[in-house]
Amino acid sequence: MLSFAVLMIFASSLVFFIAGRAKAVQSVNGAYATLHSRPSYHGMYSSLWALLVGMLLLLVVSVVWSNLNDRVLMGAVLDAAPDISKIDAELVLSDAKSIAQGNIASKTDALRSTLAQQASAIEGQRLWGSVIISILGALFAGLLTNRQIDRDFRARNRSEKLVTGVLMVCAIIAILTTIGIVLSLIFETLRFFNQIEWQWWKFLFGTTWSPLSGVHDGVLDADKVGAAPLFVGTFMITIIAMIVAVPIGLFAAIYLSDFASPRVRLWAKPMLEILAGIPTVVYGFFAAITVAPYIRGFGESIGLSVASESALAAGVVMGIMIIPFISSLSDDVINAVPQSLRDGSYGLGATKAETIRQVVLPAALPGIVSAILLGVSRAVGETMIVVMAAGQGANLTANPLEAVTTVTVQIVMLITGDTEASTAAGPAFTLGFTLFCVTLGLNVIALKVVRKYREQYD
Amino acid sequence: MNMTNAAIAEKGVGALDVKISSKGVDVYYADNHAIKNVSLDVLDHTVTAFIGPSGCGKSTFLRCLNRMNDTIDICRVTGDILLDGDDIYAKSVDPVQLRAKVGIVFQKPNPFPKSIYDNVAYGPKIHGLVADKADLDEVVEKSLRRAAIWNEVKDRLDSPGTGLSGGQQQRLCIARAIATAPQVLLMDEPCSALDPIATAQIEELIDELRSNYSVVIVTHSMQQAARVSQKTAFFHLGEVVEYGDTNTLFTNPEDKRTQDYITGRFG
Ligand SMILES: Nc1ncnc2c1ncn2[C@@H]1O[C@H](COP(=O)(O)OP(=O)(O)OP(=O)(O)O)[C@@H](O)[C@H]1O
Ligand SMILES: [Mg+2]
Numbered sequence: 268m269l270s271f272a273v274l275m276i277f278a279s280s281l282v283f284f285i286a287g288r289a290k291a292v293q294s295v296n297g298a299y300a301t302l303h304s305r306p307s308y309h310g311m312y313s314s315l316w317a318l319l320v321g322m323l324l325l326l327v328v329s330v331v332w333s334n335l336n337d338r339v340l341m342g343a344v345l346d347a348a349p350d351i352s353k354i355d356a357e358l359v360l361s362d363a364k365s366i367a368q369g370n371i372a373s374k375t376d377a378l379r380s381t382l383a384q385q386a387s388a389i390e391g392q393r394l395w396g397s398v399i400i401s402i403l404g405a406l407f408a409g410l411l412t413n414r415q416i417d418r419d420f421r422a423r424n425r426s427e428k429l430v431t432g433v434l435m436v437c438a439i440i441a442i443l444t445t446i447g448i449v450l451s452l453i454f455e456t457l458r459f460f461n462q463i464e465w466q467w468w469k470f471l472f473g474t475t476w477s478p479l480s481g482v483h484d485g486v487l488d489a490d491k492v493g494a495a496p497l498f499v500g501t502f503m504i505t506i507i508a509m510i511v512a513v514p515i516g517l518f519a520a521i522y523l524s525d526f527a528s529p530r531v532r533l534w535a536k537p538m539l540e541i542l543a544g545i546p547t548v549v550y551g552f553f554a555a556i557t558v559a560p561y562i563r564g565f566g567e568s569i570g571l572s573v574a575s576e577s578a579l580a581a582g583v584v585m586g587i588m589i590i591p592f593i594s595s596l597s598d599d600v601i602n603a604v605p606q607s608l609r610d611g612s613y614g615l616g617a618t619k620a621e622t623i624r625q626v627v628l629p630a631a632l633p634g635i636v637s638a639i640l641l642g643v644s645r646a647v648g649e650t651m652i653v654v655m656a657a658g659q660g661a662n663l664t665a666n667p668l669e670a671v672t673t674v675t676v677q678i679v680m681l682i683t684g685d686t687e688a689s690t691a692a693g694p695a696f697t698l699g700f701t702l703f704c705v706t707l708g709l710n711v712i713a714l715k716v717v718r719k720y721r722e723q724y725d
Numbered sequence: 726m727n728m729t730n731a732a733i734a735e736k737g738v739g740a741l742d743v744k745i746s747s748k749g750v751d752v753y754y755a756d757n758h759a760i761k762n763v764s765l766d767v768l769d770h771t772v773t774a775f776i777g778p779s780g781c782g783k784s785t786f787l788r789c790l791n792r793m794n795d796t797i798d799i800c801r802v803t804g805d806i807l808l809d810g811d812d813i814y815a816k817s818v819d820p821v822q823l824r825a826k827v828g829i830v831f832q833k834p835n836p837f838p839k840s841i842y843d844n845v846a847y848g849p850k851i852h853g854l855v856a857d858k859a860d861l862d863e864v865v866e867k868s869l870r871r872a873a874i875w876n877e878v879k880d881r882l883d884s885p886g887t888g889l890s891g892g893q894q895q896r897l898c899i900a901r902a903i904a905t906a907p908q909v910l911l912m913d914e915p916c917s918a919l920d921p922i923a924t925a926q927i928e929e930l931i932d933e934l935r936s937n938y939s940v941v942i943v944t945h946s947m948q949q950a951a952r953v954s955q956k957t958a959f960f961h962l963g964e965v966v967e968y969g970d971t972n973t974l975f976t977n978p979e980d981k982r983t984q985d986y987i988t989g990r991f992g
Contacts, residue, residue, distance in 0.1 A: 529798065607835040610796055611898070615848040615905050616825030625847070630838045 269329070272398040276321035276405045283409035284314035290416045304423035312426040313412040319433070321405030329397040336389050343385060347378050452703060455696030462693060463489035470494055470697065476661035476677070478694040479686050492694060494701070496663040500671030504582040504657060505646040507667060511586025512642055516593030517635065523594070524601040525623055536598065543591035547651040554584035554656035566668060574658070579667040581657035585649055589642040596641065600634025601627060633717040640713035644706045650675040674698050744769040744909060744939040745790055745827075750804035752785050752794065759785045761963040763804075767909070767956075772931055772940045774950035774971065777960030778986065783943045784832055786960070787911050790941065791827035792820045808909075825852055828907030832914050832943070834894035836886035836901075841878050844886040844897055845869060848905030864904055871933070872900035873926035892918040899927065903934070910934060912942045916949065928953045947987055951975050959983045 288310035295301050302309075340363065344356050351359070362372035363382035367390060372379065416422070460467055466489045473493015481488040519539065523532055559580035566573035573579075604627050612622040628635070658670030659680060681695040745767040752760035760782045767773050767790070775783040785794070792813060794800040806813050813823050837844050845865045848854075855861040865882075869875040874896040878889070886897050895918050902910060912931070916924040931953050934940050944950050950957055951971060958968040959980075967974060967983045978984045 605835070606796070607831065607833060608837060610793060610831065611835040611837065611901075612847070613796060613820075614791070614793060614824055614829040614831065615851070615901065616821055616823075616828075616907075617847075617851050618821050621851050625851075626837050626839075 268394045268398060269325070272325055272401055273322075275398075275402050276318060276325070279321070279402070279405050279409060280314040280318040283317045283413060284310040286310070286409075287313035287413055287416055287422075290413060291422070294417050301418060303419050303421055308422040308426055309416045309420065312422040312429070313409055313416070315426055315429050316412045317405040317409035319429075320408035321401050324404040325397060325401035328400050329393065332393040332397055336386075336393055339389060340382060340386055343382060344378070347381075449703070452696055452700040455692055456700040459487075459693035459697045462487045463492060471498075474663050476672075478681070479684070479691065487693065494674070494677075494698065496661040497672055497674045497677055497698070498701075499663055499665070500578065500657065500661075501647060501673040501675075503578050503665070503667060503671060504585060504653060504673060505643060507579060507582025508585035508589055508646045509639070509643060511583055512589035512593055512646075513639055515586075516590045516638075516642070517597055519590065519594040520597035520601055521623060521628075523598050525619065525627065536595070539591045539594055542587075543595065545588075547588065547649065548655075550584050550588050551651040551655035554580050554652050558584055559656055562668075571668060573668045574670040576656060576658035576670040577668050578657055578671045581653050582667065584656060585646055585652050588649070588652065589645055592645060593638050593642050596638035597631070597635050600631040600638070603634070604630045636716045637713045640709050640716075644709050647705055647709075648675060648702060650679060654679055674702050678702075741768040741770055743767070744771075744809065746805075746807045746810075747789075748805045748807075750786070750789060750802065750806060752782070752789060752803075753801045754785075754797070755799040759963055760789070763963075763965050765958055765965055765968055767939055767941055769939050770935055770937075771956055772935050772942060772954040773956040773958065774954035775941065775943045775958050775960060776945070776947065776950050776986070779945075781960040782963045783960050784913050787829070787913055787941060787943055790909070790911055791824045791829055793824075793829060795820055825905060826907055827909040827911065828902040828905055829911040830895075830898050830902045830913060830915050832917070834891060834898050834918070836889070836894050836897050838885060838887050840883045841869075841886045841889070841897060842882040845900050845904050848901060852905060854906065868900040868904040869897075871903060871930050872896045873923055873930065874900060892920065892923060895919060896923065896927070899930070903930075907938065909939045909941065912940065914943050914945065916944070916946070924949070947975070959986060961986070 284307075288306040291302060291304075291306040291309035292299070299306070337360070340360055341356065344351065344359050348356075348359075358373070359379060359382065362374060363379050363386050365372040366375065366379060366383035367387035460470070463469060469489045470492050472495055473490065474495050475491050475493045476496055477491040478487065480491050523536060523539075527535060555576070559575060559577060562577060562580050562583075563573040563575055608626055608630060609622055612626045617625070653673045653676050657673060657676065659672050659676060660670055661672050661677070662669065664671060678695045678698050681691040681698075684691060743766045747766070748764045750760055750763045751758065763786060775787065777783055788794045789802055789806060790813075794802055802814065808823070808827065812818070837847065839847070842865055845868050846861055849861060849864050855864055866875065866879075869878060874893060877893060878897075886894065889897060895915065899912070899915055902912075915931075916927050919927060928949065931940055931942060942950075942953065954971045956969070957971040957974045959966045959974065959978075959982075961982055967978060967980045969979075974983065975987060978987065984990075
């Protein structure tokens, strides 16, 4: 039904396009040059309006009407059973709707059946109503704009403005979503700090992480929300990952861009990019099942005790995961260094190595730095690998051979655990907010670095 | 220096040693036959000018003389080019060492994204031509002075070379090339972006370089070729139509095409 409306709106918009164009041509008897805007702009202006008005009406009317319907039905439920609890009332309502749509409800009784009839009746009204209103709206808008068309009508400027407006709305939606997410993070974080009586230092620097130990008594123990082990774990794994990823990724990029023959490059670069396409779960069990036991076996053979879940295993595998990001991005920026710079260096009798080290890499440095920082933010935010390979126990250690836990792992544990989401949300959101701040900080630094070198080089 | 100049004058242009000798050189860019059977000797202590209409292969031939065409994948060079009698395209020759001896200034200025100082110091540093910082400072200043840009940049040696104007960049690239003290200097339109004063200073430099080196210069200005060079080669559609003493070539060209070109009847 709704798709029929969408189709109709598109069709009418097309019709208005053709009609508008024809009318514009007609208004000057074919002497195009005297038109202010080309005929297709006239058509487009009219058709855009029809489309926009139709779609907006469809969306708004059907949503608002659906809310109204819910209210009516809720009223009916409360009339029939005045002392029903809110949750039960909602259950009845959703059952009635299921029956109305021919689905299976949790329970059927007289109240539900009568409600179902009512629901299907007013639901039908809603559908028809919103379809008719939106199509009429589209036609109305199209006709209205079609009437305006004449020789001097500034259709081009107006339709450009209209398009600008649509683009702006899209941008605003994206921005508002971001702001909304950040705000919800901030509010939950504040709520959490309120619960531990603003002893934020206990969160940042405390060393005991067991945030849910007091939930049964309904309290958060400020002494047990110390997230320092998590931060240290995240930091350690990130460092290990970057130790693996930066040299390998960078050298691979240099090889690809300056040493590999075009033929090698042709297949090597896609291969590297496939590495980037492997889902992180796969890396995760690769780390847990293959790498971690191997590291433990190797450690034991030289007399070290290695936990079966170790920061080292997770970090190394995460590093492998990040290699393609760094190599692919660095390869792009190294390639973007103009050949004339390399020629300049060769022309002075420099070797390939000297040229790369002293001319190409410095010129590509801003891009490389931002590639590395991008890799760091990925490492910090990476979840799957560490969930599987790094462990869950929050112990504070600087030994990469022991199990550590990370911020992301603990968020997963909190949200997927048995505890009710609303209770676990506080610590989880706070960890999330911390993570967000760190990543944001990294991005800001990356931008700063890039800009600094830009100033120096351009 | 005066001694050398006198010696040159005495010997006369014809009696000088051959520095670079090319025989039957062909260059292809994929299927494009850009240089056709060129044989031409560049003499020591001489300025040789390459003239000719745009796209006739002057830059291409110039780049062959220090194997800069190696960096272009699709480019293929055949024939013999000898530097001091040794084939520069022989397997045993290291292009890196060759380019240290045969320097080049490109048609388009290409300063490195480094400071002005580091741009000039680049060559002397990688070739270990200087013993210490004071030496390096001296080489840098001398090179910049000779390239007629010292006065403009002496107060901002630390600012990036890429921040200079087009003409300043061109002179910076000249300074960079002469700082490595090559035996042959190839200059591809070194004055294309320069004002008359800077042009005069660069021409002076070229003349001065002649006492120690051999210089090859590509130019679109007949006057410049006539002013600075002793030998001139006229390129046309990938061939060398005429090569000889500059005076003779400009006053009494043998070929009709040369005459048409230098009198401006075609371009
Ligand atoms: N890198 C390249 N790849 C392919 N073809 C090239 C390349 N460089 C030059 N050519 C071709 O070789 C021919 C000669 O070019 P070249 O640059 O030597 O001309 P030129 O005489 O220096 O011209 P100008 O005076 O405009 O600088 C031209 O036909 C050009 O298209
Ligand atoms: Mg050229």
